[in-house]
Amino acid sequence: MGVEIRVEGLTKSFGRQTIWQDVSLTLPAGEISVLLGPSGTGKSVFLKSLVGLLKPDRGHIWVGDRDLPRLPEAQLYDTRKLFGVLFQDGALFGSMNLYDNIAFPLREHTKKSEGEVKRIVMEKMEMVGLLGAEKKLPGEISGGMKKRAGLARALVLDPEILLVDEPDSGLDPVRTAYLNQLIVDLNSQINATFLIVTHDINTARTVPDNIGLLFRRELVMFGPREMLLSSEEPVVRQFLNARKVGPIGMSEEKDVSELEAEAKMGHDPGRLPPIPPQLMPSDGRVRPTQHAPGGWCAAHGVVPPPGSFIDDLGRNWVEEWPRYVAAMSPVGGGPAPGGFGQAGGGRPGAGAAP
Ligand SMILES: Nc1ncnc2c1ncn2[C@@H]1O[C@H](COP(=O)(O)OP(=O)(O)OP(=O)(O)O)[C@@H](O)[C@H]1O
Numbered sequence: 001m002g003v004e005i006r007v008e009g010l011t012k013s014f015g016r017q018t019i020w021q022d023v024s025l026t027l028p029a030g031e032i033s034v035l036l037g038p039s040g041t042g043k044s045v046f047l048k049s050l051v052g053l054l055k056p057d058r059g060h061i062w063v064g065d066r067d068l069p070r071l072p073e074a075q076l077y078d079t080r081k082l083f084g085v086l087f088q089d090g091a092l093f094g095s096m097n098l099y100d101n102i103a104f105p106l107r108e109h110t111k112k113s114e115g116e117v118k119r120i121v122m123e124k125m126e127m128v129g130l131l132g133a134e135k136k137l138p139g140e141i142s143g144g145m146k147k148r149a150g151l152a153r154a155l156v157l158d159p160e161i162l163l164v165d166e167p168d169s170g171l172d173p174v175r176t177a178y179l180n181q182l183i184v185d186l187n188s189q190i191n192a193t194f195l196i197v198t199h200d201i202n203t204a205r206t207v208p209d210n211i212g213l214l215f216r217r218e219l220v221m222f223g224p225r226e227m228l229l230s231s232e233e234p235v236v237r238q239f240l241n242a243r244k245v246g247p248i249g250m251s252e253e254k255d256v257s258e259l260e261a262e263a264k265m266g267h268d269p270g271r272l273p274p275i276p277p278q279l280m281p282s283d284g285r286v287r288p289t290q291h292a293p294g295g296w297c298a299a300h301g302v303v304p305p306p307g308s309f310i311d312d313l314g315r316n317w318v319e320e321w322p323r324y325v326a327a328m329s330p331v332g333g334g335p336a337p338g339g340f341g342q343a344g345g346g347r348p349g350a351g352a353a354p
Contacts, residue, residue: 002029002030002031002160002161002191002192002193002289003029003063003064003082003160003161003193004026004027004028004029004062004064004193005026005027005050005061005062005063005161005193005195006026006027006060006061006062007023007024007025007026007027007050007059007060007061007062008024008059008060008062009022009023009024009058009059009060010022010023010024010046010049010056010058010059010060010061011023011056011057011058011059012042012045012046012049012054012056012057013057018217019041019042019045019217020041020042020045020046020214020217020218020219021217021218022059022218023046023059023214023218023219024059024219025212025219025222027161027193027195027210028193028209028210028289029193029289030187030191030192030193030288030289031193031194031208031209031210031289032183032184032187032194032196032207032208032209032210033193033194033195033196033208033209033210033211033212033222034195034196034197034198034203034204034207034208034210034211034212035047035195035196035197035198035211035212035213035214036198036199036204036211036212036213036214036239036240037213037214037215037239038215038239039199041214041215041217042214042217043165043197043214044088044165044197046197046214047085047163047165047195047197049061050068050083050161050163050195051080051083051085051163052068052069052071052076052079052080055069056069063079063082063161066079081109081157082159082160082161083159083160083161083162083163084153084154084155084156084157084159084161084162084163084192085154085162085163085164085165086147086150086151086154086162086163086164086165086167087150087165088165088166088169089146090138090146090147090149090150091150092138092146092149092150092153093138094137094138094139095137096137096138097134097135097136097137098125098130098133098134098135098136098137098138098141098149098152099121099125099134099135101138101149101153102121102124102125102149102152102153102156103117103118103121103156104153105153105156105157106120106121106156106157109157110157120156121134121152121156124152124153124155124156125152127152127155127186127189128148128149128151128152128155128182128186129148129182130145130148130149130152133145133149142175143170143171143175144171144175144178144179147167147171147179148179148182151164151182151186155186155190158190159190159192160192160193161192161193161194161195162186162190162192162193162194162195163194163195163196164183164194164195164196164197165197166197166198166199167179167180167183167196167198167203168198168199168200168203169199173202176200176202176203177202180202180203180206180207180279181279181282183196183207184207184279184280184281184282184287185281185282185283187281187287188281188283188285188287188288191287191288191289194208196208201239201240204240205225205229205240205275205276206276206277206278206279207278207279208225209224209225209278209289209290209291210222210223210224210225211223211224211225211227211228211229213228213235213236213239215235215239220233220235220236221233221236224291224296225275225278225291225296226275226291226294226295226296226297226302226304227296227300227302228240229272229275229304230272230275230297230302230304230305237272241272241273271305272305273305274304274305274306274307274308274309274310275297275304275305275308275309276308276309277293277309277310277311277317278290278291278293284328285328286324286325286328292318292321292322292325293309293317293318293321294308294309294317294318294321298318
């Protein structure tokens with residue numbers, strides 16, 4: 001399950017406005033990637049381009065051996081069925097109850113019987129914790145529930161790729177933490193390739209396997225989480241530290257004189273905070289595509305910031321990891337008796353985003 005998406009030299013403009021150019025990246029199969037960037041840098045446009053709702057001016061989007069922008073309409077329609085998308089507002093139909101909203105893609109795109117539709121809808125509603133809310137209308141539920149309903153609808157066609165646009169928008173930090181946990185749990189269950197657009201730094205630091213950053217109409221960097229969280233690149237550091245000091249300005253980029261003035265005053269985008277342990281599935285199992293904590297840093301001779309990979313209980317997960325993996329079989333198996341990951345918190349990330 002889960003397919004790799006390879007983007008090569010992608011460029012998109014609206015009229016004379018170039019949104020981004022020459023974007024190249026690979027979303028590894030089954031992994032979770034996050035796309036960051038200041039407002040208006042074209043993250044949503046990128047998501048819509050990936051699913052074929054917008055056509056890029058140049059470049060390729062390889063989904064397996066299919067180059068999406070060059071597919072004839074019928075094949076594009078077929079390929080889109082590999083994608084599940086959660087749009088920012090959930091994009092639910094206001095006049096339909098949650099059951100009918102979630103059933104909609106099945107009724108629209110498949111010939112399944114109503115019995116089968118029911119089985120699938122209830123299964124997905126259970127996966128996102130919405131059982132019992134079938135009859136509710138979107139106007140009667142909270143923002144967090146709307147996101148969950150949107151996720152359930154994105155899952156009904158068993159997508160190989162899940163695109164999520166700002167899951168945290170309009171949610172309080174606690175609900176965002178619950179939604180992040182749900183996203184990690186879903187990834188471990190369906191093992192699809194995930195791309196999440198977010199502004200939430202905590203989400204970016206704890207959820208993904210990979211992070212990308214758009215700025216100045218370019219992809220500044222894309223790579224493993226540890227690579228960006230230990231990067232010295234000023235734009236990356238400024239964004240991940242949520243600081244005013246650095247190349248990102250109020251509306252877009254700062255000019256040279258502003259940057260010189262900052263440098264003269266001795267400002268910099270801040271020290272790098274410790275890299276937190278990555279959020280684990282709530283059953284404590286290891287996701288099939290999960291990377292060992294500290295693995296990228298060790299392989300690239302990078303010394304992570306002091307205090308990295310240490311959880312709330314003071315355990316260093318670089319050291320704990322081999323024992324943890326030995327004690328926990330991958331998805332499909334289960335926790336070893338007396339092993340890690342038991343009720344509430346023997347696992348990395350526990351406490352980082354409960
Ligand atoms: N269909 C369209 N036609 C013309 N311009 C568009 C269209 N869609 C998006 N844009 C422009 O593209 C730019 C990038 O928009 P986009 O919504 O992708 O940014 P974003 O990074 O997702 O922003 P935010 O973080 O605020 O959601 C904006 O200037 C927007 O006005």
